[in-house]
Amino acid sequence: MSRRPTEPLDLDATDRRILNALQEGFPLSPRPFAEVGEAIGLGEEELIARLDRLSSAGAVTRFGPFFDAAAMGGAFCLCAMAVPAARFDEVVTKVNAHPQVAHNYERMHRLNMWFVLATETPEGITETARRIEEETGIAVLLFPKLEEFFIGFRVAA
Amino acid sequence: MSIDATDRRIIAATEAGLPLVAAPYAEIARRLDLSESEVIDRLSAMQARGVVRRIAIAPNHYALGLAANGMTVWDVDDAVASGLGARVGALDFVTHCYLRPRARPDWPYNLFAMAHGRDRAEVEEKRAVIRELLGPACRADDVLYSTRILKKTGLRLARKGGQ
Numbered sequence: 001m002s003r004r005p006t007e008p009l010d011l012d013a014t015d016r017r018i019l020n021a022l023q024e025g026f027p028l029s030p031r032p033f034a035e036v037g038e039a040i041g042l043g044e045e046e047l048i049a050r051l052d053r054l055s056s057a058g059a060v061t062r063f064g065p066f067f068d069a070a071a072m073g074g075a076f077c078l079c080a081m082a083v084p085a086a087r088f089d090e091v092v093t094k095v096n097a098h099p100q101v102a103h104n105y106e107r108m109h110r111l112n113m114w115f116v117l118a119t120e121t122p123e124g125i126t127e128t129a130r131r132i133e134e135e136t137g138i139a140v141l142l143f144p145k146l147e148e149f150f151i152g153f154r155v156a157a
Numbered sequence: 158m159s160i161d162a163t164d165r166r167i168i169a170a171t172e173a174g175l176p177l178v179a180a181p182y183a184e185i186a187r188r189l190d191l192s193e194s195e196v197i198d199r200l201s202a203m204q205a206r207g208v209v210r211r212i213a214i215a216p217n218h219y220a221l222g223l224a225a226n227g228m229t230v231w232d233v234d235d236a237v238a239s240g241l242g243a244r245v246g247a248l249d250f251v252t253h254c255y256l257r258p259r260a261r262p263d264w265p266y267n268l269f270a271m272a273h274g275r276d277r278a279e280v281e282e283k284r285a286v287i288r289e290l291l292g293p294a295c296r297a298d299d300v301l302y303s304t305r306i307l308k309k310t311g312l313r314l315a316r317k318g319g320q
Contacts, residue, residue: 019216025213028182030197032181048177058220059220061216062174062214063177064172064175065168065200065209066212066213067209068207068208071206072160082263092307096308104306104309105306105307106303107302108302111264111301115308144258146256149242149245149255
């Protein structure tokens with residue numbers, strides 16, 4: 001994942017077939033690329049070479065197991081803050097300095113900073129949020145998930 | 158809860174991704190001085206327990222030409238929110254869909270659905286589809302477009318014991 005382009009890449013039909021197939025899942029078997037390759041009509045070596053290229057080109061955000069912090073006894077929580085424009089950069093630096101901040105997006109709204117906390121204990125969420133409030137003087141609103149409608153995070157490539 | 162020290166080592170060795178080699182689990186096993194079958198069996202067991210949600214690729218949406226990402230948010234009648242949420246989550250352009258608590262007075266919305274599109278016009282079309290599906294059960298809605306990714310690292314187990 002050497003770079004993260006913000007412009008569309010030039011992907012051919014085979015690249016798209018690979019990205020679509022691998023979003024469905026990846027086998028837990030000794031030769032998983034051979035298995036996936038067979039299903040989509042590619043040899044094991046070609047599939048690996050293509051993936052390597054897609055990865056270097058920045059078409060891949062992540063490839064591998066996705067873990068659920070909650071199932072390991074930890075927690076995830078979506079949080080939001082209303083940050084004054086003049087203080088935005090300063091607050092980004094303070095918020096991002098916490099390793100518990102897994103991702104953070106600027107969004108167009110009065111609540112203009114949205115980030116996800118991932119902590120190893122449920123208490124870690126409120127502790128981290130409280131620390132951010134102390135450091136910034138800005139309220140952190142917590143939006144824990146009450147129910148999830150999981151469909152696999154897939155997009156058509 | 159359900160992971161031991163060996164599981165934790167496997168998680169730490171794979172959280173940045175799987176190696177792009179013909180036998181990736183054997184490669185992970187070699188790094189950890191385990192057998193390939195133990196790595197595969199433990200990942201399978203973690204998947205069965207929900208610790209591993211899936212093993213898959215997450216494409217970079219921008220690289221696919223999906224430049225617009227709108228967090229659509231909806232104030233849906235609690236009595237029917239769960240059933241309607243399931244239907245919104247099943248739409249093929251919605252990648253994440255959750256019920257969350259409201260934070261009144263700032264935030265009246267309880268249903269969150271992430272919609273991706275080539276541009277904002279496409280996201281607005283998708284938003285209209287969701288609005289239609291929710292019908293009169295929805296009292297208000299909004300969409301929050303992302304203007305910048307400020308950080309994206311995902312889960313990192315390595316901080317265990319740190320803070």
